[in-house]
Amino acid sequence: MIPSATSLERSDPLLPAIPSGKASPSPAVPSPELPPSADVVVVGAGLAGLACAKHLTDAGVDVTVVEASDGVGGRVRSDVVDGFRVDRGFQLINPAYPELHKVLDVAALGLQPFDAGVAVHRGGRVAAVRDPRRHPAGVVEALRFPLGGVKDKAAVARWVARVLSAGDLKGPDTGWAEALDEAGVHGDLRWSVIEPFLAGVLGEVDGTTSRRFVDLVVRSFLRETPGLPAGGVQAVPEALAAQLRPGSVVLGTEVRHLGLAPRSIVLETTAGGVNAQAVVVATDGGAAAHLVPRSAVPDAHALSAFWYVTPSSPAPASRERLLHLDGDRSGPVVNTAVVSAVAPSYVPAGDRRGLVAALLLGSDTSAGTEARVRAQLGRVYGAATSGWELIAVHDLPHALPVLEPPFDGPRPVEVGDGIFVTGDHRENPSQQGALVAGRRAADGVLNRLGMGRRRAG
Incomplete structure (x- = not known):
């Protein structure tokens, strides 16, 4: 029961006519707020990405979360339509x-x-x-x-x-x-x-x-x-985002490519480039496979x-x-x-x-x-x-x-070169799975930065 997109804002001739302007989504954060560098960049502000960013922030890591859409939550979003949530x-x-x-x-x-x-x-x-x-x-x-x-x-x-x-x-x-x-x-x-x-x-x-x-x-x-x-399911990701450093979540910015530099990872985005010591790709499986082709992701x-x-x-x-x-x-x-x-x-x-x-x-x-x-x-x-x-x-x-047998436990989150992939597709298809996967990715990043005591799964 996890969403990813709404058809309220698309023009599909097969759909019943729904007047435009009814939905009230969250306002986007201007893309120029993307910093030129960060210790860690998390790509995707869904449950896994926000959980990962929270654990890293709690450990004192400088984290920037980059999200392509206009609000946090990923597939966990809410709108107000004519006053109805x-x-x-x-x-x-x-x-x-x-x-x-x-x-x-x-x-x-x-x-x-x-x-x-x-x-x-x-x-x-x-x-x-x-x-x-x-x-x-x-x-x-x-x-x-x-x-x-x-x-x-x-x-x-x-x-x-x-x-x-x-x-x-x-x-x-x-x-x-x-x-x-x-x-x-x-x-x-x-x-x-x-x-x-x-x-x-x-x-x-x-x-x-x-x-x-x-x-x-x-x-x-x-x-x-x-x-x-009470505030809709989006209250969950908003509660996670509220625990991050103010200004650390940049919305309306799409990551198009990840590249390796001698001492960092370079992210090419619609708002320019940003360098990071580690990158966590916390998107759905399809987007993760596009950014990190060597990561194995299941169907959906x-x-x-x-x-x-x-x-x-x-x-x-x-x-x-x-x-x-x-x-x-x-x-x-x-x-x-x-x-x-x-x-x-x-x-x-x-x-x-x-x-x-x-x-x-x-x-x-x-x-x-x-x-x-x-x-x-x-x-x-x-x-x-x-x-x-x-x-x-x-x-x-x-x-x-998709989670077909045998279910032998979580998939690895680290793919090498300081790049991590997380999300419910690394753990199991549930909110619990997404949150645990985010924590596991944070553990892996902390280990790579020499700050972690726990081993990533």
Whole structure:
């Protein structure tokens, strides 16, 4: 659930007409602020780059962060559209990620949590099920949940118990579909609940992502309830950037080439050249491969998202704070949420309208796809959608790095000559992975500069 781009500002004849000037992005920092030299230059102000810069700054290193776009966050960005806050893509902040607590004050984000469970539309009916450990009524809901028989529910319970335990991260790794087969998880519960839920988290429904990683992700969802920051998901990178030296983040500046000088690395940018003792490329995999061709980067899964303003909440109060799944899998949407019910801060004060987000696999944001999305959401929520206003469409071609088995641990961050490559593609496709990868890159740089006590992975 990680975004990379918005289609609000592009002219795509396949998209429904969206009036220009609605989105309010962060202002760009003038490119002349790029200094002629720095101890370390971090290319990219996403979570990994900002985390790396924070750790280096804390160690007393002179760091400059260069970002091509108009704001920090990389794929973790938010906009205000007609007073509504929309995250670029649909993504959540999971307080179970330990690295979050190491780099910022999670409580200060004002997380607005979802209810721990899902609402599933199947055959014209909607059934809700919540985690009974956090919702006492969840036991009754689970027993009455119409999907899956006793045997299927028992198999899921055993699978969940295994995931919550220490897990077998050293045994043979497989794709998560094969792991569910081995656990005896089949039938309606798998088809209508588990597979659609994991599709939205992993960016694929083929079951090809590493079981080891999926176990870790599911465990994090079971241990804590994800939520949305009061200021949108961009509050996370902004909190990281606030810990850096003022003026050290230069926006609106693209790095075009890295070259080696006798005692430094030379970066050619749209704002001129800058020399550094070390460079950390903290971009997505595609951009990293362009700047550092010798770095091996995985492919990425694409996602897309549609945001609607609705006359009111389309879900009853009893389940409007749940993630909604289409158990019939009757269209392109893998999950949807009434964001306004979970995060009132995303809606203008006093506005009683609803805000609904829908997440899809792939990057097809055509008018035909939007029509299918609207029809599917009407079935899921049991509501007429003709009056819903489409306010944002996000095309996310590099949303999540592919992580196929075997998942044997993080990839190296150092590629030689004082150049490092970091990002979730070096660790695992999650916010936790991006933050850890940033720390590992900082450790590597400190070692190279003779300032580090820890070894980089």
